[in-house]
Amino acid sequence: MVGTDPRDPTASTLEGGLTRSRGGFMSRLRGLLGGAEPAPEAWDGVEEALIAGDVGAQLAGRIVERARMRGDGASAGERVRLELAALLAPRDPDWDLRPAVVGQPTIILVVGVNGTGKTTTIGKLAARERRAGRRVILAAADTFRAAAIEQLRAWADRSGADVVAHAPGADPGAVVYDALDAAVARGADVVIADTAGRLHTKAHLMDELAKVRRIIERRLPGSAPETLFVLDATTGQNGLAQARAFNEAVGLTGVVLTKLDSTARGGIVFAIEDQLRIPVRFIGVGEGIDDLLPFDPARFVDALFEAGA
Numbered sequence: 103m104v105g106t107d108p109r110d111p112t113a114s115t116l117e118g119g120l121t122r123s124r125g126g127f128m129s130r131l132r133g134l135l136g137g138a139e140p141a142p143e144a145w146d147g148v149e150e151a152l153i154a155g156d157v158g159a160q161l162a163g164r165i166v167e168r169a170r171m172r173g174d175g176a177s178a179g180e181r182v183r184l185e186l187a188a189l190l191a192p193r194d195p196d197w198d199l200r201p202a203v204v205g206q207p208t209i210i211l212v213v214g215v216n217g218t219g220k221t222t223t224i225g226k227l228a229a230r231e232r233r234a235g236r237r238v239i240l241a242a243a244d245t246f247r248a249a250a251i252e253q254l255r256a257w258a259d260r261s262g263a264d265v266v267a268h269a270p271g272a273d274p275g276a277v278v279y280d281a282l283d284a285a286v287a288r289g290a291d292v293v294i295a296d297t298a299g300r301l302h303t304k305a306h307l308m309d310e311l312a313k314v315r316r317i318i319e320r321r322l323p324g325s326a327p328e329t330l331f332v333l334d335a336t337t338g339q340n341g342l343a344q345a346r347a348f349n350e351a352v353g354l355t356g357v358v359l360t361k362l363d364s365t366a367r368g369g370i371v372f373a374i375e376d377q378l379r380i381p382v383r384f385i386g387v388g389e390g391i392d393d394l395l396p397f398d399p400a401r402f403v404d405a406l407f408e409a410g411a
């Protein structure tokens with residue numbers, strides 16, 4: 103399979119987005135696992151390659167141990183592939199962004215630290231929902247900087263979504279409340295709330311997110327917002343600590359892994375899903391409006407193991 107769709111050289115594909123990872127730690131892995139049953143030293147190499155790919159030291163050790171012990175007669179490469187696939191959290195294959203209560207809008211709250219790609223992901227998600235014929239409202243609840251509101255407006259223009267915004271410095275909870283009001287009044291199908299990037303170590307900012315969640319529950323009880331944690335794939339193992347803290351503060355329902363195109367270490371997917379049991383829902387593979395792909399675990403693992411064009 104080639105890295106891009108031959109019909110459209112600019113189309114984003116999973117294989118294209120994983121080019122670096124496939125050439126990076128996975129290329130080493132494929133080299134070690136491609137031939138006869140690996141010697142003990144080669145298994146050490148497999149463990150190192152997995153660690154280099156950001157799978158995490160402990161997990162890498164566990165994968166190698168289990169793959170070595172597997173007595174199912176499969177090749178070494180196939181055993182490692184099966185062990186990696188087994189780390190991914192179980193999910194409903196039909197999952198999509200849908201309202202929890204029929205007749206109410208789907209509500210998506212997007213959280214994460216600074217610069218991970220939250221606003222960009224919202225623009226891409228808005229475009230995706232618009233393509234599906236849904237009416238989308240973006241809530242500019244990153245009120246820290248005027249530029250953040252403008253950035254969201256630009257994505258709204260590009261994707262054909264509406265924006266609800268207050269002045270810079272406004273209460274994020276009030277913005278989200280108004281956006282829900284607007285969604286009900288206008289019969290919108292989807293509300294996506296942008297939030298200011300925050301360090302997971304800052305308790306008062308994490309409390310603010312919890313407050314936004316309570317406001318959503320008060321305005322639209324039972325709406326069960328999809329709470330997406332946006333993780334920059336180039337962050338490394340610290341991403342796990344971030345995800346854990348956000349999960350404790352707001353209860354995450356999914357992860358969006360951005361900038362997979364910029365890293366050779368796509369193994370962080372396995373660490374996140376294994377440790378948090380929260381599914382990766384989308385992956386970001388570029389800066390463009392179409393560079394967001396739904397995450398398909400089986401295809402992801404297959405693409406990693408493919409040598410590429």
Ligand SMILES: Nc1nc2c(ncn2[C@@H]2O[C@H](COP(=O)(O)OP(=O)(O)O)[C@@H](O)[C@H]2O)c(=O)[nH]1
Nearest residue numbers: 216217218219220221222360361386387388389
């Ligand atoms: N290469 C690449 N860059 C991305 C991706 N997602 C976001 N970015 C870039 O990351 C930077 C920060 O994005 P932004 O959405 O402003 O992050 P925020 O602070 O979390 O809202 C911008 O330059 C984006 O273009 C991605 O999937 N791939």
Ligand SMILES: [Mg+2]
Nearest residue numbers: 220221244250
């Ligand atoms: Mg932003």
